[in-house]
Amino acid sequence: MSRAQRANRVYLQWHLTNKCRNRCRHCYQLSYDGVDITTKEAISIIEDFLYCCNEFDALPVIALTGGDPMLNQDFWSIIKEIKKRAQIDCVSVLGNPEQINKENIEKLKPFNLKHFQLSLDGTELTHDYFRYKGSFKRTIQAIEDLSENGIPVYVMSTISYQNYLEMPEVMEIAYEHGATHWMFARWIPSKGDCGIFPGDYIKFVKRILQKHRKYEKSGYKRLRKEPLIARFQDKLLLEDQIVVSGGCGMGSSTITMLPDKTLMACRRHPKSVIGKWSLKENFLYHFLNNPEMNKYRKIERIENCNKCALLKFCRGCRAAAYVASGKEFQKDPQCPGPVYI
Secondary structure, three states, X not given: OOHHHHOEEEEEEEEXXXXXXXXXXXXXXXXXXXXXXXXXXXXXXXXXXXXXXXXXXXXXXXXXXXXXXXXXXXXXXHHHHHHHHOOOOOEEXXXXXXXXXXXXXXXXXXXXXXXXXXXXXXXXXXHHHHOOOOHHHHHHHHHHHHHHOOOOEEEXXXXXXXXXXXXHHHHHHHHHOOOOEEEEEEOOXXXXXXXXXXHHHHHHHHHHHHHHHHHHHOOOOOOOOOHHHHHHXXXXXXXXXXXXXXXXXXXXXXXXXXXXXXXXXXOOOOXXXXXXXXXXXXXXXXXXOOHXXXXXXXXXXXXOHHHOOOOOOOOOOHHHHHHHHXXXXXXXXXXXXXOXX
């Protein structure tokens, strides 16, 4: 087994800019202004992140996002600097379809992206309601164009009471047009929750997993992003489990950097700012010694999760729990309760 197959991963969600030409109704971004990351700044950040991953004997995963990351004027030089320094293909781009044209696709090809992620938030009328009229068709075209040029496409769907029943059809649409993976995550409002009752949500997740199974049999990846998927894992996986190996990555395997170098344990968790990156307070410091980061590792404090056999596999969505309750260690609002074995 190669190192790439057996190593843990550390995930950096790196917001290169706040600039975005969309104004999505469910976006958690509050400002579209501010200073972008420059290439000069990026080089130090890249080298430090790769050093941190090496110290952990972990594979680096860097997701360039925004705003729309391709609106950062240094986007192409930043991605080039990552590829010069990383020993593996570790870069993905989370962007919008408006920048996907023939010229940019040709420029993306040499970088061997892990994937380019686009969003579909419903069938045409629903998706366009969340974004703008014509966005659905533009997104479908971008999925096809990227796929036809050998660039893997992930499709993300943000779900709430307004659109979750459309997701089985959205999944099919994504795969039919060339996506290599489809996934979903819940809408995180500023206060409250996504509006789906726990029982209905679990029925939805079960239905989605059953429908997705036919794609997995054809070689597509399993669905993993939603922590509550763990409720349907093979119970044999729970035996002798002593380390956290899935679910919410807050405090363990993920970190977010904003364009001003602010670091968050989770971009969707509004109160998870842990500090700012600097050469002195670098990634290694924040992962190992930052008390705010360490706070999120106290998973035994999470209500209901601390009684659940899936503690190391799930822990619910900490961002969803916080905005619903205002408390750091409250239960996930869509979780119906602990699983006992």
